[in-house]
Amino acid sequence: MPADQDPATNPNSAYYLSNHDLNASKLVSIVFDGKCFNDWKRSMVIALSARNKLCFVDGSLNQPAANLANHRIWNRCNDLVISWMMSSLEPSISRSVLYLKTAREIWLDLEERFFHSSGPQLFSVQQKLCDLSQADDE
Template sequence: MTDHNRTKSSNQDPSSVYFIHPSDSNSPQLVSVKFNGSGFHNWKRSMLLSLLAKNKLVFVDSSLEKPEITSIEFKAWERCNDLVCSWLIFNLDDNIAKSVLFLKTAREIWIDLNERFGYTSMTQVYSLEQQSNKLHQGADKISEFFTKIKSLWDAMSDANPLPQCTCLKCTCNLE
């Protein structure tokens, strides 16, 4: 199979990262709420799920390297990267979108957003703990109250995660 035919077939193969479904360009709103500077971890999780469902997560998680400009796959990569960039930018508040508009790759946008909004300060953790302490059921149904408390617990866990073993040999004493 020639390089041209291989690239053409990968563009038409729904399992390929280079495949663009006809509806992909018509649905730039991937998450329910545009990111406006607060709730980054929730927005990020929603975006990751959407990108994974569209088989485009590889453009932000660095598992797919940019092909050389001479590669037959370069144009397909460039087209998909630009599509993912447009999705990311569209799902950001206008002020945040302007700050990443001129970054060249979806990966660069993703890294920039993570560096600016992905870290939680101890002030934010303290604020979540205070919200948790003030929470009471009141007139809420049990399911509503549980949803509120679970949301706070998840936010606290995300903001201040427990350390996890990364050595895979159990020599780091974190198990």
């Protein structure tokens, strides 16, 4: 991208906002209510990636310093991603993250509170398979 081109006008830039982006109040049909976090997260990842905004939640695009040219547009995009996230959260969950400043902070907070590793489930399935295997050997 040429140095003098505004990243907000480049469709390949994370700072680009289409009319569709600006008019979309919801990105995903799933409203996260505290259950099935992995389903909600996957839906959000797909939707954000399709709009080239995943970088606002995965930490790959940090907030520019206040004195840099992209600071205002970064804040605008971050706020849009936050609004998309908030509209996909059940009201009590939405209120619990309302005062976090970045989409990344909200993402990490939700992951910390609601992400559950499937390790115990995997162990249980492996144990059942082992039991079946032993029963077949008898």
